Amino acid sequence: MDSGNAEAGRSPELFAPGAEGRDDLPPGSARTCGEFVRSLAKEFGDRPAVVLGAELLTYRALEERSRALALGLLARGVGKGCRIGLLFANGPSWALYWAAVTRIGAIAVPLSTFSKPPELARVLRHADLHGLVAQRSFLGRDFVEVLEQGIDGLVTSSPDLRLPAVPFLRWVVIEDADVPAWARPASWLTGAGRSATELLGEVEAELFPEEPAMMIYTSGQSATPKGVWHSHANVIGKTHYLRAMMCRTPGMESEATMPFFWVGGMVMDLLSVLEVGGTVRCSRAPTSGGTVIGGLGAARSTVAYGRHLPALGMSETFGMYAWGTEAPHPDRPICPPMTMFDPGIQVKVVDAEGNPVPDGSTGEMVVRGHGVTLGLQKVARQDAFDVDGFYRTGDECLVEGDAVYFLGRLGDMIKTSGANVAPAEVERELVAIEGVIRAHVVGVPDRDRGQIVGAAVVGDHAVPLDATTIAAELGTRLATYKVPRLIAFVDLHELPTTASNKIRRSDLADLILARGERAR
Secondary structure, three states: OEOOOOOOOOOHHHHOOOOOOOOOOOHHHOOOHHHHHHHHHHHHOOOEEEEEOOEEEEHHHHHHHHHHHHHHHHHOOOOOOOEEEEEOOOOHHHHHHHHHHHHOOOEEEEOOOOOOHHHHHHHHHHOOOOEEEEEOEEOOEEHHHHHHHHOOOOOOOOOOOOEOOEOOOOEEEEEOOOOOOOOEEOHHHHOOHHHHOOHHHHHHHOOOOOOEEEEEEEEOOOOOEEEEEEEHHHHHHHHHHHHHHOOOOOOOEEEOOOOOOOHHHHHHHHHHHHOOOOEEEEOOOOOOOOOOOHHHOOOOOOOOEOOEEEEEEEHHHOEEEEEEOOOOEOOEOOOOOEOEEOOOEEEEEEOOOOOEOOOOOEEEEEEEEOOOOOEEOOOOHHHHEOOOOOEEEEEEEEEEOOEEEEEEEOOOOEEEOOEEEOHHHHHHHHOOOOOEEEEEEEEEEEOOOEEEEEEEEEEOOOOOOOHHHHHHHHOOOOOHHHOOOEEEEEOHHHOOEOOOOOEOHHHHHHHHHHHOEEOO
């Protein structure tokens, strides 16, 4: 199965040399994040763009306020290629800082508000962040405390950071009037911008669509964080594509159901709605990706856009790239049979040698073309792409006539209600608990979530252990969606293994289903 030419659907003028930095483009023709923001302001002016409670950000204010922040970033030494972390829940501030960072050629790195201190610290280090901008708190979580608990030496540091735990991080800005001694207030940026006014136009004129704009963090198949690189062309091109595929209507109002720091929320809930001059209404309540399927979540979905049902997408393709017209098959319930693909992406299902599989066979989905990630942070290209430039998705698929069925992950990744969970990360935290000698984590089938996180624990019999206590301890170290919902206590000899002493994961899932205790 091969979807065809990788260049199909690519607009030639989008990549025309020397055409960067134009201000006369409508939003649907923008090529960089800066062009997109400026065109939105010109087209939609004082219409409400992003609303959170009493906070209302118009399109004009999005451009003007992000311009002031961009000038402040330039004055503070931020330029093309600098990585700036954004730790915000959905709302106007997320949109403002995303626009400010990307319009000057810096790299926006959205961070999960679900992250516990050790998780967040790992990402900050792995991303090589130069700066971090954060809101003070969200839903009772004080991010000052989260950062202090996660980063060694932060509490006693000056605002000019030089910490071995995060060696490239030079400053943190907290959006609050009362900031700790190691942080800067937001005025540190906005107040500095007056001296850089003449720079912004020239900076924006030097941005090229194929240059990196964002690095998205998602769970890899190991305990190491996974940073996914995307260009301006990927971000804005996918926005144009999904605006059409999702039948976005001019001036529409939409409720944000997913966090903007995940690709699904960013492009489906925010950017594609902004492109048509719509209003995105945000909530202070937790959001999840429970209605999105495939690479953006494992729950079944019946949400249709026109005749199209979203089928498969992932952070590495900046959202949905596969669609169907029929409901999921009862025997393959995770997503609809895929019959339509993003025309800019070439898709194949291949065997272990990279050859397309015949009809009726299974293999791995591989993709390349417009919208596919530029690469992964600190991962050699040959470890993520094949020799022909196809990205290895790790998704197992069945080719059946004109349809492709998603069967699951070839690797160990767990997909649960809109989030990816790396078993190795959970296992590492499990064995850090007193009394846990060994732990194995797998995805366990679940009707509503596609999968839930399950764990088999070998414990020291001298230490009392129970599922509730373990879940509570993990809840202080991991985001809630990563904490196992089902925990089975087993003896070492009960673990199902192969002749080479590798865990038989499907048998382990059956064991956890049969003997597991509900943790919550």
